[in-house]
Every structure is written in structure tokens, then in C-alpha cells.
Amino acid sequence: MAENLRIIGDTLPGVDMNAPLLEVEDLRVEFKIRGKRVPAVRGANFSLETGRTLAIVGESGSGKSVTSQAVMGILDSPPGYITGGAVRLHGVDILKQDEDTKRGIRSNHIGMVFQDALSALNPLWSVGFQIGELFRVHRGSSRKDAKKRAGELLDLVGIPDAKNRIGHYPHQFSGGMRQRVMIAMALALEPEILIADEPTTALDVTVQAQIMRLLKEIQEERSMGLILITHDLGVVADVADDVAVMYAGQIMEQASIHDVFKRPANPYTKALLRAIPRVDTLGQELEVIRGLPPNPASLPGGCSFHPRCWAAEEKCSVEEPPWASVAEEHRSRCHFAEEVYRNER
Amino acid sequence: MGRYVIRRLLQGLLTLGIVLFLLHYLMALSVQIRGNPAILFFGGDRTPPPAMLAQVEKLYGLDNACYDRPGDPCLVPFVERLQRYASGDLGTTLNGNRDVGDLLAIYIPNTLRLFIFSTLTLVIVAMLLGTWAARHRGGFIDHTVRGTTILIDSVPVFLVLLAYVYLAAVPLTNWARDIWGADTFMGEVFSPSYDPDHPWTTIIIPGIIVGTVGLATLTRLVRASQLENLGSDFVRTAKAKGLPNMRITVVHVVRNSMIPVVTGVGYIFAFALSGAVLTEGIMNIPGMGRMIFQAVQRQEVNLVIVGLTVTAVVVVIVTLIVDLLYAALDPRIRYE
Amino acid sequence: MSELTAPKPEPDTAQSSLWKDAFRTMRRRPDVIIASLIMLFVFTMAAFPTLFTDKSPTRCIGSDARERPDTWFTGEHPLGTDQFGCDFAATLVHGTRPTITLALSVMIVAVLIGMVTGILAGYYGGVIDAIISRAVDVFIVVPLMLGAILLLSLFRGRGAPDNLFETVAPPAIALAIFGWMEFTRYTRAATIETKNLDYVTAARCLGAKDRRIMFKHILPNAIIPVTAVIPTTLGSIIVAESALAVLGIGVQPPATSWGVLLSNGTQWAAGGYIYLFGIPLLLLILTVFSFATFGDALRDALDPKLR
Numbered sequence: 001m002a003e004n005l006r007i008i009g010d011t012l013p014g015v016d017m018n019a020p021l022l023e024v025e026d027l028r029v030e031f032k033i034r035g036k037r038v039p040a041v042r043g044a045n046f047s048l049e050t051g052r053t054l055a056i057v058g059e060s061g062s063g064k065s066v067t068s069q070a071v072m073g074i075l076d077s078p079p080g081y082i083t084g085g086a087v088r089l090h091g092v093d094i095l096k097q098d099e100d101t102k103r104g105i106r107s108n109h110i111g112m113v114f115q116d117a118l119s120a121l122n123p124l125w126s127v128g129f130q131i132g133e134l135f136r137v138h139r140g141s142s143r144k145d146a147k148k149r150a151g152e153l154l155d156l157v158g159i160p161d162a163k164n165r166i167g168h169y170p171h172q173f174s175g176g177m178r179q180r181v182m183i184a185m186a187l188a189l190e191p192e193i194l195i196a197d198e199p200t201t202a203l204d205v206t207v208q209a210q211i212m213r214l215l216k217e218i219q220e221e222r223s224m225g226l227i228l229i230t231h232d233l234g235v236v237a238d239v240a241d242d243v244a245v246m247y248a249g250q251i252m253e254q255a256s257i258h259d260v261f262k263r264p265a266n267p268y269t270k271a272l273l274r275a276i277p278r279v280d281t282l283g284q285e286l287e288v289i290r291g292l293p294p295n296p297a298s299l300p301g302g303c304s305f306h307p308r309c310w311a312a313e314e315k316c317s318v319e320e321p322p323w324a325s326v327a328e329e330h331r332s333r334c335h336f337a338e339e340v341y342r343n344e345r
Numbered sequence: 346m347g348r349y350v351i352r353r354l355l356q357g358l359l360t361l362g363i364v365l366f367l368l369h370y371l372m373a374l375s376v377q378i379r380g381n382p383a384i385l386f387f388g389g390d391r392t393p394p395p396a397m398l399a400q401v402e403k404l405y406g407l408d409n410a411c412y413d414r415p416g417d418p419c420l421v422p423f424v425e426r427l428q429r430y431a432s433g434d435l436g437t438t439l440n441g442n443r444d445v446g447d448l449l450a451i452y453i454p455n456t457l458r459l460f461i462f463s464t465l466t467l468v469i470v471a472m473l474l475g476t477w478a479a480r481h482r483g484g485f486i487d488h489t490v491r492g493t494t495i496l497i498d499s500v501p502v503f504l505v506l507l508a509y510v511y512l513a514a515v516p517l518t519n520w521a522r523d524i525w526g527a528d529t530f531m532g533e534v535f536s537p538s539y540d541p542d543h544p545w546t547t548i549i550i551p552g553i554i555v556g557t558v559g560l561a562t563l564t565r566l567v568r569a570s571q572l573e574n575l576g577s578d579f580v581r582t583a584k585a586k587g588l589p590n591m592r593i594t595v596v597h598v599v600r601n602s603m604i605p606v607v608t609g610v611g612y613i614f615a616f617a618l619s620g621a622v623l624t625e626g627i628m629n630i631p632g633m634g635r636m637i638f639q640a641v642q643r644q645e646v647n648l649v650i651v652g653l654t655v656t657a658v659v660v661v662i663v664t665l666i667v668d669l670l671y672a673a674l675d676p677r678i679r680y681e
Numbered sequence: 682m683s684e685l686t687a688p689k690p691e692p693d694t695a696q697s698s699l700w701k702d703a704f705r706t707m708r709r710r711p712d713v714i715i716a717s718l719i720m721l722f723v724f725t726m727a728a729f730p731t732l733f734t735d736k737s738p739t740r741c742i743g744s745d746a747r748e749r750p751d752t753w754f755t756g757e758h759p760l761g762t763d764q765f766g767c768d769f770a771a772t773l774v775h776g777t778r779p780t781i782t783l784a785l786s787v788m789i790v791a792v793l794i795g796m797v798t799g800i801l802a803g804y805y806g807g808v809i810d811a812i813i814s815r816a817v818d819v820f821i822v823v824p825l826m827l828g829a830i831l832l833l834s835l836f837r838g839r840g841a842p843d844n845l846f847e848t849v850a851p852p853a854i855a856l857a858i859f860g861w862m863e864f865t866r867y868t869r870a871a872t873i874e875t876k877n878l879d880y881v882t883a884a885r886c887l888g889a890k891d892r893r894i895m896f897k898h899i900l901p902n903a904i905i906p907v908t909a910v911i912p913t914t915l916g917s918i919i920v921a922e923s924a925l926a927v928l929g930i931g932v933q934p935p936a937t938s939w940g941v942l943l944s945n946g947t948q949w950a951a952g953g954y955i956y957l958f959g960i961p962l963l964l965l966i967l968t969v970f971s972f973a974t975f976g977d978a979l980r981d982a983l984d985p986k987l988r
Contacts, residue, residue: 074584076576106587114585119578122597123677133596137588169676185586360818367819368831375835492712495977499970501920503927504962507947561973619826623924637827638928641834649831657822 019091111186128166462552475567795864803872912976
């Protein structure tokens with residue numbers, strides 16, 4: 001299969017294969033709404049290695065989707081603008097590339113799966129056309145060839161009778177099957193990174209597990225980097241390797257999934273964990289985080305979580321906490337990270 | 346699909362049947378109230394000998410006694426009329442005694458020509474302006490396009506035509522003839538009235554002017570549907586697929602935006618038929634609109650009914666085509 | 682849950698805030714303000730013509746015929762005189778009332794017919810829907826202008842009308858008969874949409890009567906798309922009236938309307954008396970433009986997702 005072989009440098013000049021797969025450094029995104037600048041992402045830092053899964057967890061409005069769209073380069077501007085930071089893919093800052101290179105990076109290097117497949121697929125074209133389009137635009141395949149490849153992909157993501165469903169339209173698939181189509185489309189050009197933005201939120205619980213398993217299988221098979229964006233820590237518990245917790249446009253804590261669940265170093269993470277129903281807390285009342293996430297247009301001073309934090313002290317409303325290490329590969333943004341980590345708070 | 350078309354055609358036939366009857370009833374009422382139009386045959390002023398009048402009345406099917414009783418729906422002549430139409434006999438005109446079928450063969454193509462140019466103008470201009478405005482949403486261009494199209498739509502189209510005929514046509518024709526010569530396309534196109542020797546050329550300008558009717562509505566529709574699609578999730582997916590902007594616009598936006606446009610054009614088409622009356626009158630185009638207007642004025646019962654039925658048939662067919670196009674454009678729509 | 686509290690009926694609050702929001706957005710737009718001022722001016726002219734002119738349009742002096750308005754807006758004849766020597770400004774001002782009365786009455790009748798038939802068809806469905814939909818089809822296949830021409834020509838009255846009603850009634854009736862279907866369509870669509878909403882189903886389960894559901898829940902929703910097209914429709918009725926007048930079958934002289942003035946004006950425009958045509962034309966375009974601009978903004982305000 002010679003045509004499947006490709007050289008990464010073709011679509012991404014200056015690549016350094018020793019550099020981490022994806023590094024996001026101090027990424028900042030602002031929205032301009034009626035002349036006002038509203039920060040949506042305020043310095044996001046994370047990195048992703050080949051074959052690993054990173055879960056970005058946060059409430060709605062925490063900036064997790066905006067982060068992924070900024071990485072992908074599909075932020076709607078206006079109103080959204082990337083105002084600082086770097087996104088390095090194989091050591092190359094993709095924010096600094098020209099439009100054509102950026103276009104080539106999308107789907108050649110980073111694929112994306114969206115939440116609601118029904119609206120994310122064009123209702124007027126068959127799924128075969130929409131998948132095949134990638135081969136035709138990026139690989140110059142013939143119509144017939146593209147259709148054949150689309151069929152193979154549908155088969156790969158576990159759609160029964162794939163050959164005969166190439167000509168079907170998105171509305172003719174069930175919710176889970178549609179999400180599989182989305183995944184097939186994201187995988188088409190064999191990207192090194194897959195970003196899945198709430199891939200299971202719109203689905204039934206039973207189907208959710210199937211889709212998660214599919215994503216995990218494919219990721220392991222192809223040793224891709226997978227970024228899972230979700231508001232539900234429970235969903236990612238057995239899939240993710242690392243977790244980044246986002247709140248009000250900042251990453252509050254990043255660590256391995258094990259550390260996050262066992263020894264969280266941030267009060268916000270702790271609060272999130274207490275809100276998940278678990279076998280060992282059966283019969284107890286679930287805790288709810290009091291208050292609402294802040295309005296990004298008027299963030300509280302100091303630590304943005306302090307108005308809702310049970311551990312907050314005066315310092316928290318004045319001084320912004322540093323992004324500090326509490327252990328190896330475990331960082332947190334809290335004045336009392338050490339104490340929380342040692343479970344003293 | 347086939348069953349749907351058949352059902353729609355049957356519905357259309359029912360509609361046409363009702364229209365035919367209502368027209369017949371209206372015309373019968375008019376004869377009953379205003380007096381017998383057969384007198385027209387004799388020039389209108391003189392009182393013809395009763396025997397001859399009776400003969401003419403018989404000739405045109407106006408001899409039934411029901412025409413003397415106001416309010417009588419005249420069912421017998423109605424059935425006779427339908428039978429004649431069904432056998433292909435559309436009757437003759439009172440004024441000049443010409444075969445109505447022959448007249449339609451001349452008039453229908455002229456009106457169709459007018460519609461071809463006006464529909465083309467409308468769709469092309471509205472698509473361009475709507476797309477342009479959508480790209481510059483909220484900006485100066487958006488507001489200008491909106492204001493201009495509303496202004497154009499606010500000027501009654503027959504007044505534009507009058508202004509064109511009285512003020513612009515002659516100087517433009519002279520100017521064009523000086524440059525290109527009298528017998529060229531350019532020498533004919535600005536002509537102030539229809540010329541049967543150049544049936545296509547001399548209908549272009551009136552067609553374009555009639556095409557401005559509904560411009561604001563359609564432009565608005567195009568703009569709105571494009572905005573809706575530009576902000577849609579599937580366009581974001583297309584961007585995430587790394588497709589070039591041109592391809593996103595052509596493949597993923599324009600086709601989706603065509604759906605409301607098709608509906609809008611079908612709807613405006615019925616209005617354009619209204620516009621035909623004045624346009625054809627002003628530009629001297631022997632078409633359906635002018636024919637119906639003159640027939641109404643002369644109380645030509647048969648001609649009015651045939652003319653309006655033909656326009657009704659056209660509207661029924663256009664509506665059906667629009668609905669079928671709708672299904673062709675949107676796979677989610679399945680008629681059964 | 683120790684006590685049952687009646688939740689505030691959400692649709693109602695949503696409705697009132699929709700109208701309030703619409704009003705607020707409209708108020709901020711300069712084009713809407715200008716359009717409203719022009720509309721106010723025209724309506725005032727229709728209601729109180731004597732505020733604008735102290736002359737009678739019927740007092741005509743033959744020797745003063747066709748005086749050009751050299752003095753513009755001042756002097757004996759601010760806009761000159763017409764072909765019979767009547768003061769043109771007075772003619773124009775007094776011609777406003779029939780035009781506006783006609784437009785408003787056509788609109789009111791059409792909206793009433795449209796809303797009643799639309800709600801009945803949408804709410805009950807079945808046979809009623811079939812009959813009303815067929816009626817809509819029948820009237821739609823006869824284009825407005827042709828239908829109006831037919832009715833007006835066939836039943837043209839012979840005597841000269843001597844009051845406003847007799848002047849306006851024939852064209853108004855003809856235009857209303859062929860102009861209600863659009864409103865039926867909008868109302869029917871909105872009714873069907875609303876009928877299946879959860880809170881209407883809930884109301885029906887609680888035993889609300891049909892009439893109550895129609896007035897309390899469906900009417901407020903159905904009235905939105907109808908309101909949005911009313912200003913634009915008013916404009917197009919004014920245009921249709923002028924077209925009928927030019928064809929000689931609208932408002933009949935000696936009564937005046939803008940259409941009649943335009944129709945007379947066309948005969949004199951080419952002969953150098955262009956003001957007799959130009960001034961009513963300008964007034965008509967300005968008015969229709971204001972209605973259309975206002976209507977466009979209203980549609981935007983009532984359907985914010987299309988803005």
C-alpha cells in the first residue's frame with residue numbers, strides 16, 4: 001500500500017521528530033464582543049505524547065472547547081482571536097504557519113470529532129461524499145477511489161454493511177452510527193492527533209461506552225495522541241492517561257489520571273471528584289459545587305475560583321496563584337496546592 | 346415519489362376545476378348584470394336585429410336563458426364549456442372572431458420570454474447581493490445592499506417602465522445605433538416597444554426591469570440562509586477537514602442556501618404574473634397579461650376564462666416543480 | 682416538595698420580552714426612526730389634512746391651470762396647480778386619506794381572514810384544513826393583480842362615488858379578496874408549530890378548552906410572523922392601488938388618491954409638467970420605502986437569529 005505511506009515533512013515543513021507530539025504553551029484566546037475584549041482562554045499549557053490520551057475537563061464555559069478550536073485553527077474570527085502563546089506540533093509552531101500549511105495540518109495531522117454529529121455533518125451530502133472529499137482534496141484521489149476508501153473507513157469504525165451505506169445521508173443513521181461516521185472522517189488521513197470534543201455527550205449511555213471503546217481501540221492501534229474534551233470526569237476515568245482540569249480559561253491542575261483521582265492538588269478538582277457518584281460513597285449525599293462559574297467578562301480578582309472555594313483565604317482574592325509543581329508531572333494552580341495535595345485542607 | 350406527484354396533480358386539477366367554475370360564475374354574473382356582450386359582435390353601438398343577435402348568441406354559447414337570471418350559476422353552459430375545452434376547442438374571440446388557441450400560441454411564448462429574463466435577473470442579482478451582504482454582515486456593505494434593494498423594490502415597477510419608455514429608451518437607442526448600427530443586437534435591445542421581428546432582443550430590458558420585483562425579499566432570504574449556513578456546525582467541520590474556502594462556499598454553503606431561494610422564486614413567480622399585465626401593456630408586448638386585461642375590458646367571457654386558467658395552470662405547475670426541486674435539493678425530504 | 686407551587690407560565694413572559702426586545706432594538710436604529718417619522722407624517726396627513734393645507738381641492742379656477750410651482754412650498758400655490766387649476770398641494774394632501782384608508786382596510790380585512798382561517802386550519806386539521814388549504818390554492822393561482830382587474834372590471838359601478846367609503850370600497854374589496862392567503866399560510870404554519878409544543882399539550886391535558894388554547898397560547902405565537910410582514914404589505918397595497926388607478930379601474934376620478942394623481946400625471950409629465958407626476962411619485966416611493974424599511978427592521982427584531 002504505497003499510497004498510504006506519507007512523509008510528515010511534506011505537509012509540515014521543519015518538523016523535528018524528537019520534539020513532543022503536541023505542546024501548547026501559554027495559549028491565549030480573546031473574544032471581541034461589542035467592542036469589549038473578553039478573555040476565553042488565559043494561558044493554557046499542556047503537552048501530549050504519541051500514544052497517550054489527555055482529557056481536558058471543565059464545566060461549560062471553562063474554555064475547553066475554545067482551546068481545542070484554537071489548536072485546530074478553526075476558531076470563528078470574528079469574534080474569537082488568538083492573542084498569544086504557541087502551539088507546537090513536532091516542534092513547529094503551527095500558529096505561525098501560512099493559511100495553506102494550516103489547512104494541510106488540519107486532518108492530515110490533527111483530526112477532530114465534534115459533539116453533535118447530526119449538525120456537524122452536512123445534511124445534503126452522502127456520508128461517502130463527505131469522507132471521500134478528504135481524499136479528493138488532500139490526496140487528489142479520483143471520485144471512485146475516494147468512495148472506495150470511504151467504504152473501508154466506515155467498515156473500520158464498525159458500521160455494519162458499510163459498502164451499502166456509503167450513499168446514505170446523515171439523517172439515515174442512528175446517533176451512535178453517526179458519531180462513528182464522524183470518527184471515520186477524522187481518521188481518514190491518518191492524523192497523529194485526534195481531538196474529540198465531547199464525543200459522547202449527545203448519545204445514550206450504552207452507546208457512549210461503545211464509542212469510547214472504539215476511540216480507545218483506534219488510538220492504541222495507530223498510537224495516536226488523543227485529546228478528549230469533556231465535562232464529565234467519570235467518562236474519562238478508564239480511558240485517559242493524563243488529565244488537565246480547566247476553570248475560567250485557565251488550567252487548574254494537570255497530572256496523570258491516577259494522581260488526579262487519588263491525590264488532587266487543587267480544591268476545584270477535589271470538588272469535581274466529590275460530585276461524581278462512586279461505589280465507595282454509596283448512600284452518601286453527593287456534594288454540589290456552590291455558586292456558578294464566573295462570567296468571563298468580569299472575572300473575580302486573584303484566583304478565579306476563590307468565590308466558590310471552600311479553602312479560600314484572604315490572599316486568594318488578591319493574588320493570582322502560581323502554576324506550581326507539587327510532585328513530578330503534577331502541577332496545580334492554587335496558593336495551597338501543597339496542603340491540598342497532602343490532604344491537609 | 347410517483348404517488349406524491351400523482352396526488353399533487355390531482356389536487357392541482359381540483360384547484361383548476363374550482364377556479365374554472367368560479368371564473369365561469371363570475372363571468373355569468375357579469376353578463377347577467379351588465380348585459381350581453383354578444384352586442385360587441387355588431388360593433389357595440391347599434392342595436393342589432395333580434396334574429397341576428399340570437400344567432401350570434403347561439404354562436405358564442407350565450408343563448409342560454411340562465412344569462413338573463415342574475416345569480417344563476419349557469420351550470421348547463423359550464424358543462425358545455427368544459428366539454429368544448431376537453432375536446433381541444435378553446436373557442437373564438439368576439440372581437441375579430443379569431444381562434445383562441447391560435448392567439449395563445451402567439452401570446453404564451455412572449456410572456457414566457459419575459460419571465461425567463463426576469464427570473465434570471467432576479468435570481469442572479471439576489472444571489473450575488475445576498476452573498477455579498479452576508480460576507481459583510483453588519484457592515485457598511487450589508488446596510489447599503491439592504492437599503493438599496495428595499496428602495497428598488499419600493500418603486501412601482503410600472504413606473505420604472507414608464508420612465509424607461511418615455512425618458513431613457515429613445516436616447517439609449519440612438520446612442521447605441523450610432524455606435525453599433527441599427528440592425529445589430531445593441532441597436533435593438535433598448536427599443537422602447539416590443540418588435541415582433543426581434544422577439545428575444547426587445548424583451549430583455551422589460552424582463553430585467555420586471556426582475557426587480559421581489560428583489561429585496563429574495564436578497565434578504567439569500568443573505569439569511571447563507572448566514573445560517575456559514576455559522577453552522579457542518580461548515581466548522583468542513584474547516585476542520587482542511588478544505589479550501591472556495592470549496593466550503595461552493596459545496597457546503599451554496600447548495601444549502603439554494604433551498605429557501607427556490608421557494609422564494611416560486612412564490613415571487615405568481616407576483617410576476619401580476620406584473621405582466623402592466624409591463625406588456627406599456628411595452629406593447631402581445632402576451633398573456635395584456636390579452637387578459639383587454640379581454641376583461643371587452644367582456645370577452647371565453648377569453649378571460651381561458652387566459653386566467655392558463656395562468657392558473659402555470660402557477661400550479663411552478664408550485665409542483667418547486668416542491669420537487671425541494672426534494673431534489675434536500676435528501677431529508679421524502680414525499681410519499 | 683411539600684407544596685405545589687404554580688410555576689410562572691414561561692411562554693407568556695417569553696412573549697412579552699420578545700416584543701419588548703424588538704421594540705428596544707428598533708428604537709436604536711436611525712433608519713427605523715426616520716422611517717417612523719415619515720410614516721407618522723403620512724398618517725397625520727391622512728387624518729388631519731387641514732393641518733397641511735387651507736385650500737379646498739375642489740375649488741378650482743380654470744384660468745390658473747397648470748401653474749408651475751415656481752415659489753416652492755410658499756405663496757398662493759405651494760406646489761402649483763393641476764390641469765383644472767386646483768391647488769396641487771391641497772389635492773395631494775386630500776388624496777392621502779383615501780390611499781391610506783384603502784391600505785389599512787385591505788390589510789385589516791386580509792389579516793383577519795388570514796388569521797382566522799389559518800388558526801382553524803392549523804388547529805383542527807383534517808377536513809377543515811383540507812377545505813381552507815384548497816381555498817388558499819384557488820386564490821393563489823389567480824395572481825392578485827389579475828384577480829383584482831377581473832373583479833373591478835366586471836362590477837364597475839356607474840355612478841360617481843360621493844363619500845370616502847364608496848370611493849375606496851371597490852378596489853379595497855378586490856385587493857383584500859386576493860390578498861389574505863399569505864397570512865393564512867403564516868398563521869397555519871405557526872399554529873401547527875405551536876400546537877405541538879409541550880406547554881400547549883400540557884394545557885390540553887389539564888382540560889383547557891379549544892378556544893382558550895387558541896387565544897392564550899396559539900394566537901400570541903401566530904401573531905409574530907403576521908406582524909412582521911404587515912408594514913411591507915401596507916407598502917405593496919399602496920403600490921397595487923396606484924397600478925389599478927393607472928389601469929383606470931381603481932379609485933375613480935373625480936375622487937383622488939395617489940394612484941389617481943399618478944395616473945393623471947403620466948399624461949402631463951411628457952408635456953413639461955413633470956411636477957404633476959414627480960411629486961406624487963416621490964411621496965409614494967418615500968412612503969412605500971418607509972414601510973418597507975420599517976418592516977425589514979421589524980422582521981429582524983422579531984426573528985433575531987436572522988439578523
